[in-house]
Amino acid sequence: MQSEPVIQIRNLTKIYRDFWGRKKVRALNSLSLDVNKGEVFGLLGPNGSGKTTTLKLLLGLLFPTDGTISVLGASASDVEKNERIGYLPEESYLYRFLNAEETLDFYGRLFKMSSADRRRRSEELIEMVGLKDARRRQLKEYSKGMTRRIGLAQALINDPDLILLDEPTSGLDPIGTREMKDLIIRLRDQGKTVVMCSHQLADVQDVSDRIAILHAGELKVLGDVNEVLKEDEKTQLLTSRLSDEAVSEIKDVLKRHSASMVSVDHPTSTLEDLFLKTVDESIARPGRRFVPDENQAGDSAATAEKSTDTADS
């Protein structure tokens, strides 16, 4: 895959403090990761693990306590870089007294877009997110899913190169979820970079190229989806439909190690398994941290080894 980093995070730590500067929560602890150009990156983790915090740090809504961030080659507090970024917040923080058209027009005006461009683009986006019939209604009348949809349209108004989606499928109906996934894949095909947080593991698995799993502000897993889900210790046979005799015969044969193999593969478990395992592991052995940089090979070995524990079910 391409190796040009769009996002570079190094030793990022975020401590929430109260008014007097006293420490409240350590939301992120020495996080380092890169997101490359043109990939779909999934950020996973249980509630309160620091996913949203990471995205907000990337956008300069929060200031890091320590560590550095570079987004599209600029620092997080640089506003110019926002020309090329689209962000869908966790909850859609939009002006509730505007209607869909006004919303898109307003956000469009904040970019260098001509009024014709703006009109065309809002038209397209309203069509795309399926709000054609509600375009003139004020946002305060919208349902949750509709609000998510207009939020998405707003994030894409500037045709961004980097799209940050915080739980994009939450609140969406199955069709909406399906369309969201299609959209993400379409965006990737256009060469855009997508970073998404989600609890819908199946969705993430479907669209992501790489994933990271956070727990309590620490990075636990980072890597290629296919890579991290590979289970080396097992062998999977895939055959045509067999009779019982055939199966027992194959068992015999396998005992003697002399059968011809129809299909031998490294099967992939679901991301769900991996997620649960990682969280269990992390709770069982706190403080253990994944070292993400250079040594990718060693990492995948480590995950593979972990996954053997519950392999025989």
Added chain:
Amino acid sequence: MSFELPDFSLLRAFGHWALIVGALIGVAVLLSMMTAALGGGQLGFLRAIGSLVRGKRQGGLPWGEVKEAYAGVFRGIRDAIVEIVGMSPRRVWALGMLTFKESTRRKALLVFVIFALLFMFGGWFLADANPRADLQVKVHVSFVLTAISWLILPVALLLSCWGLPEDIKQRTLHTVVTKPVRRSEVILGRMVGYSCIGTLVLSVMGVVGYIWIVRLVPANAQSQLVCRVPVYGNLGFLNREGDPGTGVNVGDIWEFRQYVEGASKARAVWEFAGVTPKVMVTRNIQESGETVEVKRLLLETRFEAFRTHKGDIKSEVFCELFFTRNTRDQAARALASCPGLARIGGMLSDGDFRGAAIVLAEAKPTPADFEQFEAGCRDFANITRPFLSGESKSEASEAVLQAATDCANAADAGSGEKLSASLKTFSGLLDTHADELSRRIFDLRVSIPAFEVQEYQLNLLEIDPAAFQAVVQDVKTGNDVEREIDLFDDIVDNGKLRVEVSCVDSGQYVGAARPDLFIRTPDRPFWVGFSKSIVGIWLMMELVVILGVTAGSLLNGPVSTFLVFGLVLVGGTGFRDFLQTIVAGQSRGGGVFESIIRIVKHMNPTTKLETGVLTTIVKGVDGAITGMLWLAAQIIPDFRSFGRVLEFLPNGFDVSWSTALLPSVTVTVGYLIPCLLVGYFCLKLRELEQK
């Protein structure tokens, strides 16, 4: 109007502004440096204080971090400049329009309902409230202006103070700042938005208010719906001997007016500048059955009579008004200002040119006096030029003028010999042509018939500028001739007009203050003054918006409302001055720390502290505290300048640009840039997410 008109200098105001803003920026940079040193990073100051309070701070300063933080401070300053300069009008406008929509959808326009109610029923209470026409106008106009300002200000205050905090609280601002929007644009956009809605509300109210006044003012008072445009003069007094001095204080505690004694040489003297025939107004008069247009000079007076039992306590007091051209007097004073020539003053004034020649011949100017001789002679030449050269000139008159100019030039060149020689020539000429000179250089004085002092109301004098006559000596023959005098041709000298007022009745006094006599130039239509007053209210509203948005960038809604309300209150009353006197006045016993020391040591406030290091330190610290207090007092905006704007129209005057509107404009504009900076820093340094 009964207030002194403060002189306003734009340059001085700007200097003051630059000083305050500079000092504030200095203090801010100093503070941030301290912060940087203490905390080694953003918000470190609070953190440092927090840990100090809890006694947990260990170790010295991490010097590397501090240096990094210092660099950060300077980067911050640079960024601020880039931010302010690089704002995009398009985005500011987009944010402004958003603000506008937000306000309208928050039902801000409900204020119109209150407005309508007020005006529907207000008329009931105002109609025929007063029989005097000018007071009826006053009541109506001040009702409208007051109602409009009291309605618009709370709206502006509430909208601007709540907008940004709500935006942050609802997190709607978060989505905005993830677009390429600068924080300064957010601030300015808000200001623009509230200004737009305020302007809309204000213009509607203005139009309605105007129509309301014009329709409701009773027919007999309609003629009073004008804006008088006064030209004020400078007021001086001559004492009872006729020498420049002060008027009499008749025992008023409030020394607004000074009084001239009746039947004496005491005078109140107004000197007007820039008087041309343009100040006259056109009047239609009936002349042998036909209507003709004539030009008249209008003088409005409002003197006060002070009666004593020395005179007749019951009868009217009359005063007399003279227009004078005191050429000889001025010329005499010009020469008398030269060192050693003081005696010339009285002689020349009395027309004794020969005596003046003798004094002049005895003059022995030293190099130190040259400057004054130059000025005195030059002034003499300038003052007398119109009478010594021009149409009626003679050889003698030109020679005198030349001699005076020569003296000035010689003094300017610094040559003592030449000056002495020129003075000799000058003196000789004065002596030889004394008679002709006294015929040419004389004080001219004409008067209008004495009139009664009518108290508590304006008295309009319509003066025909060509209707004067005076007896003067013919230049050539020296015979007395009666001449027609034209006010503008003969009395007004280079646009300067001198008006003297005396009291006729012995034992009585006439009181006068600067605004008690003015030239009333052609009136402006009522709507002109009305619009200017509305502009005054608009400026006040703008300032409230600017302050409100700025406060809202750091504080939450209720607190910023309270703060701005407090500023308006403090800035609109005399409290600001009160604070200033505390700060500026040398309070007895010194500043805070000095007083503490005195209390502890049981020292009397008048004994001096013994000099020493401690005293120096204490005085220094006290000085710094006083400086800070002074600075704090300066931050409070002077809302009274807006009030001043609103005083003109109810009294029937056009709003003066230089004494009322311009100061208001400068106050509002002066707050714009600093507030923009403060707002930008507040939003920038604030983690929007953090609550």
